[in-house]
Amino acid sequence: xxDASISSIRSRFPVFQKKIYLNSCSQGALSDRVxxxxxxxxxxxxxxxxxxxxxxxxxxxxxxxxxxxxxxETDEVALVASASAGVNGIASxxxxxxxxxxxxxxxxxxxxxxxxxxxxxxxxxxxxxxxRNDRLAVEDYAKLIDQKTVIVPMTHVCFRNGFxxxxxxxxxxxxxxxxxxxxxxxxxxxxxxxxxxxxxLDFYVSGTLKYLLGPPGLAFLYVRKxxxxxxxxxxxxxxxQANPFAFNExxxxxxxxxRRFESGTPPIPSIYGASxxxxxxxxxxxxxxxxxxxxxxxxxxxxxxxxxxxxxTPSDSVGxxxxxxxxxxxxxxxxxxxxxxxxxxxHDGLRISFHVYNTMDDVHRVLSLLExxxxxLVRI
Numbered sequence: 001x002x003d004a005s006i007s008s009i010r011s012r013f014p015v016f017q018k019k020i021y022l023n024s025c026s027q028g029a030l031s032d033r034v035x036x037x038x039x040x041x042x043x044x045x046x047x048x049x050x051x052x053x054x055x056x057x058x059x060x061x062x063x064x065x066x067x068x069x070x071x072x073e074t075d076e077v078a079l080v081a082s083a084s085a086g087v088n089g090i091a092s093x094x095x096x097x098x099x100x101x102x103x104x105x106x107x108x109x110x111x112x113x114x115x116x117x118x119x120x121x122x123x124x125x126x127x128x129x130x131x132r133n134d135r136l137a138v139e140d141y142a143k144l145i146d147q148k149t150v151i152v153p154m155t156h157v158c159f160r161n162g163f164x165x166x167x168x169x170x171x172x173x174x175x176x177x178x179x180x181x182x183x184x185x186x187x188x189x190x191x192x193x194x195x196x197x198x199x200x201l202d203f204y205v206s207g208t209l210k211y212l213l214g215p216p217g218l219a220f221l222y223v224r225k226x227x228x229x230x231x232x233x234x235x236x237x238x239x240x241q242a243n244p245f246a247f248n249e250x251x252x253x254x255x256x257x258x259r260r261f262e263s264g265t266p267p268i269p270s271i272y273g274a275s276x277x278x279x280x281x282x283x284x285x286x287x288x289x290x291x292x293x294x295x296x297x298x299x300x301x302x303x304x305x306x307x308x309x310x311x312x313t314p315s316d317s318v319g320x321x322x323x324x325x326x327x328x329x330x331x332x333x334x335x336x337x338x339x340x341x342x343x344x345x346x347h348d349g350l351r352i353s354f355h356v357y358n359t360m361d362d363v364h365r366v367l368s369l370l371e372x373x374x375x376x377l378v379r380i
Contacts, residue, residue: 001292003359009284010357015342020362022343025159025187025321025353028213028277037276038215041269055268062275066220069278070204071195075257076228078221079266083186084111085235086205086221087153089261090182091115093231096123099150099179105129105136105165107158112184116153124150134161134312138169149179157187160346162313162321164188171200180227186210186219190281191320191355192290196222211320211355213281214274217267223258237263281356289356293319296354296363303367310378312349323349324370325378332376336369350377 013029015021021029044051059079067074080086102116106128116126125148129140145152152174154165171181182203185194190211196204204222208214223231232254238244239262242253254260281289297319304311304324312323326332329345336343343366344351352366370377 001288001356006292006357006359010359012280013357016357018340020341020365022341022352022354022358022362022366024211024355025351026210026344027216028190028210028355029357031213031277031280033276033280034214034273037272037274038269041272055266058275059266059268059271062271063220065275065278067222069194069282070189070206070222071197072204072222073225075259076222076225078223078258078261079271080219080221080262081217081264081267083184083205083207083219084115085263086219086261087112087115087182087184089221089233089235089263090151090203090223090231091119092234094119094124094150096150099148100125101144101146101149102126102151102153103129103141103144103149103179104153105141105155106131107136107160107163107165108153108155109159109184109186112153112155131163135163135314136165138166138173141170141173145173145177145179147177149174149177151180151182153182153184155187156183156185156189157321159187159321160312160349161323162317162319164314164317167199175200187321190278190289191286191293193286202227208270208274208277212274213277213355215270217270218274221258221261223261225257228258228260229256231260233261235263236260239263239266284356290318292356293354293358296358296360297322299360299363300352300354300366303363304370305380307367307371307374308380309370309374310380319354321351321353323351326350326376327378328376332373335373335376336366339365339369341365341369348378 010016012031015029044054063077064074067077100123102124127144157164174181180202183201185206189206202224207219209216240260242255300322310325312325329350332350333345
């Protein structure tokens with residue numbers, strides 16, 4: 001994108017008035033558009049006192065916004081409080097009888113492992129694909145996926161090193177063995193176009209607080225229409241019913257679609273903020289966002305190589321998350337903070353995450369600070 005376009009986008013995020021923000025992998029920067037969404041929520045509340053009719057309309061509109069974002073039908077999307085809530089609903093709907101094996105890679109965010117290991121008392125056999133050279137290989141999945149496999153959960157981008165999963169190949173392998181495929185896209189959604197139909201996914205989950213530029217407290221779950229009607233989650237609540245406003249505590253009538261994976265009262269404030277963040281990204285165009293991030297990621301990795309810094313992220317990464325190996329990652333984060341640059345660490349990795357509001361000047365600033373702190377980095 002032209003520099004003028006990036007500058008215009010960047011001006012909508014007040015944090016850049018004082019800092020270089022490179023921590024979207026933990027929390028997206030706050031835009032004026034999302035701020036206005038929260039203000040609208042408060043305005044309606046002030047003016048009407050109990051505007052639940054308006055709030056429910058906004059809640060339904062948000063469902064459509066997320067559905068369009070991922071290429072799904074509106075009734076294939078459930079709004080949930082967190083990705084964990086969505087995945088727990090899926091797990092509760094599986095029986096682990098004829099098929100009981102769960103195959104997942106060791107690069108999953110911890111909650112994914114926790115949820116599936118929590119199913120062991122119900123009969124689940126949970127096995128992990130080990131990484132090799134900071135990658136997960138398709139052939140290693142092939143050794144573990146079999147006719148007993150019930151589901152293969154995947155993370156699109158690893159939170160520890162930025163590795164991007166070969167999703168299509170593993171989905172195809174899972175389906176060839178009669179297993180279901182789940183993609184956790186929390187670490188990538190909002191940085192490139194996504195089409196759950198083209199990827200042939202059974203389940204897809206993501207949340208709003210990272211690259212979707214929204215607040216915490218909201219996630220969304222896609223369940224393929226032909227599958228949703230055959231699954232009965234045992235984690236439920238009044239908003240998961242066919243008619244939430246029937247107020248009949250003695251009637252359990254789950255919604256006939258993916259809405260059945262919802263539970264309690266929707267997080268209305270988060271919905272107002274999150275919808276605004278997604279709409280801003282869609283106006284920019286996710287294809288343009290992806291191209292811009294790829295340019296920044298390529299420049300950063302090339303610069304790190306020229307400084308002989310060891311990257312944990314594979315060299316062919318297109319972003320958004322890049323991780324450099326450090327001898328003291330926490331100390332590096334502090335060094336950058338002292339220079340008004342915000343990023344994060346995990347274990348021995350310094351995490352740098354790009355979004356549409358970042359610039360080549362940001363890349364150059366990072367490389368300059370890395371060069372000044374080579375003693376805290378692992379060299380090639």
